[in-house]
Amino acid sequence: MEMFKIDNSALVVIDIQGKLATLVHEKERTYKNVQALIKAAQILDIPILWTEQVPEKIGPTIEEIASLLHYLKPIHKKTFSCYLEKAFADALRKTNRKQIIICGIETHVCVYQTVADLVAQNFEVQVVADAVSSRTKENKDLALERIRATGATLTAAEMIMCELLRSSEHPRFKEVLSLIK
Numbered sequence: 001m002e003m004f005k006i007d008n009s010a011l012v013v014i015d016i017q018g019k020l021a022t023l024v025h026e027k028e029r030t031y032k033n034v035q036a037l038i039k040a041a042q043i044l045d046i047p048i049l050w051t052e053q054v055p056e057k058i059g060p061t062i063e064e065i066a067s068l069l070h071y072l073k074p075i076h077k078k079t080f081s082c083y084l085e086k087a088f089a090d091a092l093r094k095t096n097r098k099q100i101i102i103c104g105i106e107t108h109v110c111v112y113q114t115v116a117d118l119v120a121q122n123f124e125v126q127v128v129a130d131a132v133s134s135r136t137k138e139n140k141d142l143a144l145e146r147i148r149a150t151g152a153t154l155t156a157a158e159m160i161m162c163e164l165l166r167s168s169e170h171p172r173f174k175e176v177l178s179l180i181k
Helices: 018-022 027-043 063-069 086-095 107-120 137-150 157-165 173-180
Strands: 009-014 048-053 075-077 099-105 124-133 153-155
Touching: 009 027, 009 086, 009 107, 018 027, 027 048, 027 063, 027 099, 027 124, 027 157, 027 173, 048 086, 075 086, 099 107, 107 124, 107 137, 124 137, 124 157, 137 153, 153 157, 157 173
Parallel strands: 009 048, 009 099, 048 075, 099 124, 124 153
Antiparallel strands: none
């Protein structure tokens, strides 16, 4: 797998909603890293796809995340895998990107199933391990093992941001660096 490039990457923000979002393991760290990824994607003009799992039952995306995405409309889904939702698959195809950066919840259900389907469709996938979570650490850890087994790669928020920039001489480096500190 080659390193991810700005002009071939898309960010997918999965289901950070309702009460469920408040119950995940290390929620504050997860929120902080998801926010940093969203801001970096915005700075670097990387397309963002944002999903909500049956929001009429689970609730909307938490304000900390939704406020950053106010200009986008979330893709509502009933399937656990984002890719099985036609609106998501269509939106992803329209980005014309093959390198997909994944963050969100829950790692062992919607994140895992989305990753497995994306890899099966020949997308390169990096899951940001410090920007995904589940209600229990055990479920997250098991999911990360299964995710690795699909052929996807694990990364960290700071790691993927620096990978995309490639150099401290990138014209947007200082803006992105401010998100890491």
